[in-house]
Amino acid sequence: MASPRSLVDKFCPLPSKRERRKEARPGELLAAALDLFVEKGFAATRSEEVAVRAGVSKGTLFLYFPSKEELFKAVVIENLGGRFTEWNAEFEAFEGTTPEMLRYCMNVWWERVGLTKASGLTKLMMSEGGNFPELAEFYREQVVRPGHDLLRRILQRGIDRGEFAPVDIDHAIYSVVAPMVFLMLWKHSAMVCVDGVSTLDPEKFIATQCDTVLHGLCVRPGSPA
Known part of the structure; x- marks a missing residue:
């Protein structure tokens, strides 16, 4: 047989x-x-x-x-835009608290995008998007808007569960986006935006940004000054 x-x-x-x-x-x-x-x-x-x-x-x-334009669009879909189905599914399946979800989101973004060459696409669009408006709009449609929508869902989840204070979500999402954009610029701009190439630890930076977003800089009542 x-x-x-x-x-x-x-x-x-x-x-x-x-x-x-x-x-x-x-x-x-x-x-x-x-x-x-x-x-x-x-x-x-x-x-x-x-x-x-x-x-x-x-x-x-x-x-x-x-x-070349169609090639660039395919690169964006392959490395960034096409991944939001996977990331939204992870949002639906996540069982932890919303603060834990936000930390997970930022760390996973660094592991899956920030550490990879794909993070250079954002820096490219920031520097050249004005010269190629059709590609800039395509990038907004495929990457920026889905990313912002996912962050809105995360913040709204925290508000609905009583874990986050009510905030202006449309502006609050940039408190999360800004550190991610900074890391991409740091990585792809000869690291000129920090004082020395070895003074920034991306993982510690993300952890600090998460703490700042979640808790702010002010001393909370009952916490040591």
Whole structure:
């Protein structure tokens, strides 16, 4: 009797090396494009460079992505915009307190985005978005608005549960966004926004920002001065 593995190989044979290479090309192109966009910026990156770095022809690149603009949009979706379904599902499943959720949110953002090359996309849009309004609007639609909506849900959850004081949520979300943007600028701007490259620990920075957002700077009654 044939083994289960042999039956799988018979009816679902592995693609040839050439076929596997073809299937892998979109992912390789997106990875190469992310590298170059973060390294050089959108305007300075040429499509030919992306193709060369991915090891394909320019014609192959345009087969998948008809223009550099479409390539950039695909990079944004792959690395940022497409992840909000996953993050909203985590919000729905979270069982801890809302302060714990906020800490989790900021730390997970650093692990999954801030530490990666994808964080350079935000810095890129801040520096070049004014020159490419269509891409800037696309970034707002796919990344900024879904991110703000998720933060609104987190803060509203805390208010509804009596864990947070009532606040102007539309403005309060920037108390969470601002530290994240600062870390991206610190990481992708030669770390010039701090006094020395070794004086900022991102994890400690996030923990401090969480404490400040949750508790403020003022001494609370009953706490040691």
